[in-house]
Amino acid sequence: MIFAIECHGLTKAFGTLTAVRGLDARVEQGSVVGFLGPNGAGKSTTIRMMLGLSVPTAGTVRVFGTDPREPAVRGRIGYVPGELRLDDRMTVAETLESWGRLRDHRETSYRDELIERLSVDQSKRVASLSTGNRRKVALVGALMARPELLILDEPTNGLDPLVQHELLTILGAAAGSCHTISLSPHVLREVERVSGSAIVIMQCEIVADGPIEDLRAGAARDFHAVFAGAVPSAKVFSRLIGTQHVEHVGANAIRISWVGPPRELLEVVSRYDLSSLTAPEPNLETAFLSFYSGGGDGA
Numbered sequence: 433m434i435f436a437i438e439c440h441g442l443t444k445a446f447g448t449l450t451a452v453r454g455l456d457a458r459v460e461q462g463s464v465v466g467f468l469g470p471n472g473a474g475k476s477t478t479i480r481m482m483l484g485l486s487v488p489t490a491g492t493v494r495v496f497g498t499d500p501r502e503p504a505v506r507g508r509i510g511y512v513p514g515e516l517r518l519d520d521r522m523t524v525a526e527t528l529e530s531w532g533r534l535r536d537h538r539e540t541s542y543r544d545e546l547i548e549r550l551s552v553d554q555s556k557r558v559a560s561l562s563t564g565n566r567r568k569v570a571l572v573g574a575l576m577a578r579p580e581l582l583i584l585d586e587p588t589n590g591l592d593p594l595v596q597h598e599l600l601t602i603l604g605a606a607a608g609s610c611h612t613i614s615l616s617p618h619v620l621r622e623v624e625r626v627s628g629s630a631i632v633i634m635q636c637e638i639v640a641d642g643p644i645e646d647l648r649a650g651a652a653r654d655f656h657a658v659f660a661g662a663v664p665s666a667k668v669f670s671r672l673i674g675t676q677h678v679e680h681v682g683a684n685a686i687r688i689s690w691v692g693p694p695r696e697l698l699e700v701v702s703r704y705d706l707s708s709l710t711a712p713e714p715n716l717e718t719a720f721l722s723f724y725s726g727g728g729d730g731a
Contacts (some may be wrong), residue, residue, distance in 0.1 A: 434497040436461045436581050436612035437482055441491030444477050451477040453636040454491070461580075464603070464613040466623030466630035466644075468720055474636045475616050476514065479583060482614075483511060495581065507535065510574035514585035514616070516566050520559035524569050527558060531573045543576035549598050564590030571599065575606070582606065582613045588622055600625050620717045632720065644716055651719035652676050653711055655697065658685045661705030672696055 437459040444452040452474040459465050469475045480486040481493050484500035498505050518527060528543060547554060550568045558566065567590050574582060582603075588596045604626050607613055615623055623630055623644070630647055632640040640647055666678040669688050674697060677689040684707075690697055694711070701709060 434461070435459060435494075436463070436496060437614065438494045438497075439478075439482075439491065442478065442481060442488055442493055443490040444474075444481060444486065445489045450636055452481070455633070455638055457631055457638060457641060459612060459614060461612050462607065463629065464607045464615065464627045466620075466627040466716075467614055467616045467633070468620070468623065468630055469633035473633045475633060476585065478633070479585060479614075479616065482583065483509065508580045510577065510579035510582045512567070512570045512574045512584045512587055514589070516570050518558045518566055518569065520557070523555065523557050524552060524561075525554035527569060528554070528573060528576070532576070535577050537577040540576075542578060543572060546572045546575055546602070549602065550595055562590065564592065564595070567591060568595065575602065578606075578611070580611060582611060583616075584613065585616045587615065596622075620720055621715075624716045630716070640719075647719045648714050648716065650691070651714040652689045652691045653694070653714050653718075655688045655690055655694065655701075655709060655711045656681070656685060657688065657701055657709050658707040659704055660684075660707040664700075664704055668700060669697070672700065 435458045437457070439455050439457045442452055442455040442457075443450070455474075455478060467475055467479070477486065481488050482495065482500060484495075484502075484506065493500060495505050496508060500506070500509075522530070528547075532538065532540070532543070546552075550572060552565070552568050552572055556565075558569070561569070567587070571584075571587060574584070584603075587603075588599060591599065600622060603613055603615075607626065613626070615627060627644060629643050630640070631638060632647070640650070663680070663684055663686065666680065666686070669675050669678045669686070674690045674692040674694070675688060676691055679687050681687050688697065698709075
């Protein structure tokens, strides 16, 4: 099978500083993958290597089975960086026309559809655009040629909620047409809406890689137990294998942060005069914070 992106032992060092260490990852064609991590984790450096803009110190990266520096590969990729650099002297229309010529892309119907759906004003000069409007121009430019692979770094940054919603709808439709999309978002719920899987990178290494449902399942979950009678001590729960953290909440309740199947926890709680037990299902943000704090299983 040829993957859209395939990395083996990918490493990038700048002198004595290692930005990415031994990264192994595969992104299947036709998938939408969230690429997550805190600032400084190595996401941007990894993306630059995937695009052929930076040469790995060690390891390999292949895009559609080929070196990403090959011109034929670059023509199959659409990219929106986190920090945009546009020519302020041009109008929006001139900018999009020039990008179309660079890619030898003359069909304009989809471009015009994107301009309308993302509310892009072609008459304005780039210099006058807000951060959000500059990003909309970059998104139209990346999407209009219907590239086989889209790499989007913080794609909704600066966009108003209505345009965010429309963009995620567009990306969902693109994925359904067998395009591959890699998102490095600022807001995690964006990933939950359109992605089937996620890669989490922390301190230059991958700590989790898989379906979002699996990442949620591996996250710490907060159980809030309210007791009608005597409240057990924190030590009762802290010695259990799945317990990450225990704290008393008020006079008659305990909050237990738990990872894994809760069978043992439920058995212990049931020995006491329990009034109520609640545990919200973890979302992707909960899972991400769990990995960030070391509570995830790193599967």
